[in-house]
Amino acid sequence: MKKHIAALSLLTLLAPLAACGGNDSGDTTITVLAASSLTETFTQLADQFEKDHPGVTVKLSFDSSATLAQQAVDGAPGDVLATADTGTMDTARDALASDPKVFATNTMVLVTPADNPAGITGFQDIEQGGVTYVVCVPTAPCGKVAAALLDDNGVQAKPASQEVDVKSVLAKVTSDEADAGFVYTTDAQAARDAVETFEIPQSADEPTSYPIATLDQSKESDLAQQFVDLVTSADGQAVFTAAGFGTP
Amino acid sequence: MTRSARPLGRPPLVLVVPGTVAAALLVLPLITLVLDTPWGSFWDEVRTQAVRDALRITALASAVTVVACLVLGTPLAWLLARVDFPGRSVLRAAVAVPLVLPPVVAGVALVTALGRHGVVGALLRDAGLTIPYTTTAVVIAHTFVSMPFYVLSVEGALRAGGEQYDVVAATLGADRWTTFRRVTLPLAMPGVMAGAMLAWARSLGEFGATITFAGNYPGTTQTMPSLIYGALQADPQVARTLSMVLLVVSLAILAALRNRWLTTP
Numbered sequence: 270m271k272k273h274i275a276a277l278s279l280l281t282l283l284a285p286l287a288a289c290g291g292n293d294s295g296d297t298t299i300t301v302l303a304a305s306s307l308t309e310t311f312t313q314l315a316d317q318f319e320k321d322h323p324g325v326t327v328k329l330s331f332d333s334s335a336t337l338a339q340q341a342v343d344g345a346p347g348d349v350l351a352t353a354d355t356g357t358m359d360t361a362r363d364a365l366a367s368d369p370k371v372f373a374t375n376t377m378v379l380v381t382p383a384d385n386p387a388g389i390t391g392f393q394d395i396e397q398g399g400v401t402y403v404v405c406v407p408t409a410p411c412g413k414v415a416a417a418l419l420d421d422n423g424v425q426a427k428p429a430s431q432e433v434d435v436k437s438v439l440a441k442v443t444s445d446e447a448d449a450g451f452v453y454t455t456d457a458q459a460a461r462d463a464v465e466t467f468e469i470p471q472s473a474d475e476p477t478s479y480p481i482a483t484l485d486q487s488k489e490s491d492l493a494q495q496f497v498d499l500v501t502s503a504d505g506q507a508v509f510t511a512a513g514f515g516t517p
Numbered sequence: 518m519t520r521s522a523r524p525l526g527r528p529p530l531v532l533v534v535p536g537t538v539a540a541a542l543l544v545l546p547l548i549t550l551v552l553d554t555p556w557g558s559f560w561d562e563v564r565t566q567a568v569r570d571a572l573r574i575t576a577l578a579s580a581v582t583v584v585a586c587l588v589l590g591t592p593l594a595w596l597l598a599r600v601d602f603p604g605r606s607v608l609r610a611a612v613a614v615p616l617v618l619p620p621v622v623a624g625v626a627l628v629t630a631l632g633r634h635g636v637v638g639a640l641l642r643d644a645g646l647t648i649p650y651t652t653t654a655v656v657i658a659h660t661f662v663s664m665p666f667y668v669l670s671v672e673g674a675l676r677a678g679g680e681q682y683d684v685v686a687a688t689l690g691a692d693r694w695t696t697f698r699r700v701t702l703p704l705a706m707p708g709v710m711a712g713a714m715l716a717w718a719r720s721l722g723e724f725g726a727t728i729t730f731a732g733n734y735p736g737t738t739q740t741m742p743s744l745i746y747g748a749l750q751a752d753p754q755v756a757r758t759l760s761m762v763l764l765v766v767s768l769a770i771l772a773a774l775r776n777r778w779l780t781t782p
Contacts, residue, residue: 339749409750431735
């Protein structure tokens, strides 16, 4: 009797999981896990990919690279992983089906809200008292770069907050909840008129590289590989260049 | 409860099976968390500066939150229970809203009110007072999400106590303040204690509203849940250790509340 109950309970627990498997009914889905700074470009490329492959849907999951790498290692459903630095890609090593390829580079800039409430005229102004600036958490790639730049420039002033990913930093700035924030060149470009952008000295010495790889748990490894090929193709590269990324 | 006599017959499978599933769902993750915690490095992890800071902020914020609930929430509960003013039922419903509000939404709501460009926040800023990114912001966020638990608990106790003792005190010549102090509040004390415990527990685990409204910086606004979230991105082992710390604290709270939930009356 007890055994029956246990078996039934297990079945009840597992039944919903069975529904989450791949379905071969003509409409296939691939899931792409990508760093949040890739939001605009990957959305564009996913549309392109869906046009080229009728019946294929590309699901995009944007988050902090570290979170995504962790999810990939934990076996979260995903076919492609693209992170904002090589370090986080390394942490997902065990889950990769292919060698990571670097497809873009990026540098960091300082952005302020369009009306620049703190009257910032250049990077050195964040040292002034009363300037509230935000960065990413040190565990995220954007946080590592920001910390290195603060260090290189000998900045003493402490950030007001460490946000989970670069889009959260940008949101704090565009909503006027911070006087300044450390984001990538491409985020500043995507935000257009909502922000004012300032160069950060030595930012060229702290570039970040974006690697992409297919994942072991992928049920659609051919399609996953084709998506990677699109990203690294000349067409894909044109999208990144237009968005302000550097090319590897 | 004697096991030999079953005057009602055997419990039907149709209830036993889903009940077992529910119990497994609730208990299993806690057991695996305990089993998965790297106990070997437990004390080293717990003693790091970041954890000490986060524990300090969490303890401070939750303590101040409980005090704020006692000082501000008790009068509100009394008003809702004892004074018949227009719009009382609307206010009672509004007080309960943060209970069901997703934490991040609570954070967004707080930003619209008290952010640097919020309705009230902008005025405060002109007066030279910025709330976001300060420990004050953490306390405000915690109070916002915890207060409803306290108010509803105390209000329930006041209603259950009934007004007749207040009336008797009044006929004996006590004014309303004396009645509240000497009769109403002592009678509602179990509700006050339980409400304070609930508010404290809610405050310990608060994450969404805090990180949205107050930000996340070690030593000023980073609470234990924010630290655990950050640690998850870097080192899941550390995150498990820290989760264990909070689990122990939560169990201690449950033990303190056992008169209410863990034993059948």
